[in-house]
Amino acid sequence: MRKSGAEGPITRVRISTSLLPMNADLQRLTELEKIDREASRLTEEVAGLPKRVAAIEAKLAEHKAAVEKAKARIKGNEATRRQMEADIKGFQEKIAKYRSQSSSVKTNDEYRALMHEVEFAEKQISGCEDKILELMIGLENEEKALKVAEAELKTESADVEKEKTEARIRTAEDEKLLAGLKEKRDAIRSTVNDSALAHYDRVMRQRKSALAEARDQKCMACFVMVRPQTWQEIRTNEQIITCNSCGRILYFDPASETAAAAEPAKKKKARAAEVETAPEQTEQETTPTQ
Ligand SMILES: [Zn+2]
Numbered sequence: 251m252r253k254s255g256a257e258g259p260i261t262r263v264r265i266s267t268s269l270l271p272m273n274a275d276l277q278r279l280t281e282l283e284k285i286d287r288e289a290s291r292l293t294e295e296v297a298g299l300p301k302r303v304a305a306i307e308a309k310l311a312e313h314k315a316a317v318e319k320a321k322a323r324i325k326g327n328e329a330t331r332r333q334m335e336a337d338i339k340g341f342q343e344k345i346a347k348y349r350s351q352s353s354s355v356k357t358n359d360e361y362r363a364l365m366h367e368v369e370f371a372e373k374q375i376s377g378c379e380d381k382i383l384e385l386m387i388g389l390e391n392e393e394k395a396l397k398v399a400e401a402e403l404k405t406e407s408a409d410v411e412k413e414k415t416e417a418r419i420r421t422a423e424d425e426k427l428l429a430g431l432k433e434k435r436d437a438i439r440s441t442v443n444d445s446a447l448a449h450y451d452r453v454m455r456q457r458k459s460a461l462a463e464a465r466d467q468k469c470m471a472c473f474v475m476v477r478p479q480t481w482q483e484i485r486t487n488e489q490i491i492t493c494n495s496c497g498r499i500l501y502f503d504p505a506s507e508t509a510a511a512a513e514p515a516k517k518k519k520a521r522a523a524e525v526e527t528a529p530e531q532t533e534q535e536t537t538p539t540q
Contacts, residue, residue: 272487299417313403320396334378341371462498472496
């Protein structure tokens with residue numbers, strides 16, 4: 251099992267038990283919280299992976315659409331060009347017909363009318379030829395765009411396959427880790443006092459964390475002060491004490507106080523001295539299970 255990995259992102263709850271004997275349930279609940287947090291992180295990750303795959307597949311679909319669009323533009327270009335060529339042919343036939351008619355007309359007016367038709371058809375042909383030239387230039391750009399879109403699609407397809415494979419592997423790994431965590435979790439839960447466990451579960455459900463460090467007489471999760479008497483009790487870590495305000499189970503970490511006491515504050519030094527004498531008490535008080 252990835253023990254170090256499981257502890258990686260959750261180093262917040264780290265208590266120097268060597269300095270203070272800790273109530274066994276409190277100790278187990280801190281372990282349980284680490285496991286629960288890691289399990290919920292993994293569960294979220296597993297749930298998020300299909301979404302990531304869907305997102306990259308949507309991106310792939312965009313690239314496919316871009317390729318199709320580029321192809322459609324080229325087809326459209328070619329169709330228009332064929333139409334223009336057919337139109338030119340039609341006008342040329344008309345011109346040939348007008349010319350052959352012109353040799354047999356009787357009046358100047360009739361002749362001028364035919365020549366006028368010829369002129370009109372020639373203008374149309376010239377217009378078609380201009381348009382064909384434009385289409386040829388456009389076609390070059392459209393073919394370039396298609397090549398770019400196809401290259402992007404190729405790259406993207408390879409990426410998608412890679413990401414999908416990675417997502418599958420990650421999901422399998424996470425599920426394996428989760429199974430291991432569940433075993434650990436069940437083992438710990440079976441040893442914790444029922445009412446402490448029920449309280450833990452309730453707070454965990456509501457607040458996503460069930461324990462909080464108490465420091466400087468405050469709950470470090472909700473920052474509400476605890477009563478002096480309660481504070482003295484918390485400092486021994488000998489029983490399960492909950493925050494009156496947020497309900498989290500409070501624990502005391504002597505290391506935090508030692509760090510704070512390093513600053514030159516007489517009051518804090520005095521308090522640190524108190525800690526030195528406190529740990530002599532036993533841890534048996536509220537440890538019925540084990
Ligand atoms: Zn609180």
